[in-house]
Amino acid sequence: MKFTEYPDREFLMLSLANTIASELGDFLRREGRASLCLPGGTTPGPIFDTLSGVDLDWSSVSVFLNDERWVSEDSPRSNTRLLRERLLVNRAAAATLLPLHAEAGTPEEKLEELAAGIAPHLPISVLLLGMGEDMHTASLFPGADRLEEALSDSAPLLLPMRAEAAGEPRITLTAKPLREAMAIHILITGAAKRAALEKAQSLTALEAPIKAVLANATVHWAE
Numbered sequence: 215m216k217f218t219e220y221p222d223r224e225f226l227m228l229s230l231a232n233t234i235a236s237e238l239g240d241f242l243r244r245e246g247r248a249s250l251c252l253p254g255g256t257t258p259g260p261i262f263d264t265l266s267g268v269d270l271d272w273s274s275v276s277v278f279l280n281d282e283r284w285v286s287e288d289s290p291r292s293n294t295r296l297l298r299e300r301l302l303v304n305r306a307a308a309a310t311l312l313p314l315h316a317e318a319g320t321p322e323e324k325l326e327e328l329a330a331g332i333a334p335h336l337p338i339s340v341l342l343l344g345m346g347e348d349m350h351t352a353s354l355f356p357g358a359d360r361l362e363e364a365l366s367d368s369a370p371l372l373l374p375m376r377a378e379a380a381g382e383p384r385i386t387l388t389a390k391p392l393r394e395a396m397a398i399h400i401l402i403t404g405a406a407k408r409a410a411l412e413k414a415q416s417l418t419a420l421e422a423p424i425k426a427v428l429a430n431a432t433v434h435w436a437e
């Protein structure tokens with residue numbers, strides 16, 4: 215794991231957006247296409263704002279979420295809505311959004327269909343993850359009903375996930391496709407998340423799911 219500390223959040227968001235843009239640019243030049251996998255939640259909005267204006271061949275970029283809350287897209291809790299409002303505007307509107315949600319009562323009903331849409335875009339070129347103070351990442355929550363399965367190398371690409379801390383049911387990429395991303399960035403802010411990350415180093419992935427993706431990741435932190 216690499217740890218990068220920034221003088222403040224604004225600088226962190228700008229720098230990390232630039233790093234992601236330049237990595238995407240490298241993939242596009244080398245391979246003609248790239249995939250970008252992103253978190254929802256409250257932290258990454260400013261990165262999306264910057265990325266949305268970057269001059270890249272966005273029409274060759276496929277974008278998808280790490281995980282989604284099973285709520286309709288008009289809910290303020292929808293991560294898809296966040297991507298549509300903050301990333302897929304301006305220049306980045308030309309990117310292709312691969313859905314992680316569809317209208318259905320439960321994630322189980324749409325699991326295979328959604329996984330089939332994402333599978334051709336693996337491995338992930340550039341992965342950005344968030345982390346909660348409970349050391350969850352994507353929707354791999356400590357104590358979640360299918361966590362053990364999601365951490366296994368034989369897990370399918372996507373799994374439904376339910377956990378007390380998650381609120382609504384979730385759908386999430388499992389650990390292996392996350393770990394196999396070509397570039398892995400973890401975005402955290404504040405003292406509590408830094409302390410949680412330090413604690414995670416001495417725990418197992420079952421206790422601290424972020425551990426499952428830490429080895430090749432760069433963690434980006436500001437107070």
Ligand SMILES: O=C(O)[C@H](O)[C@@H](O)[C@H](O)[C@H](O)COP(=O)(O)O
Nearest residue numbers: 253254255256257344345351352
């Ligand atoms: O849908 C989600 O909730 C996310 O993808 C999740 O894994 C998020 O990255 C962390 O919970 C951190 O969330 P905050 O940025 O809101 O602290």
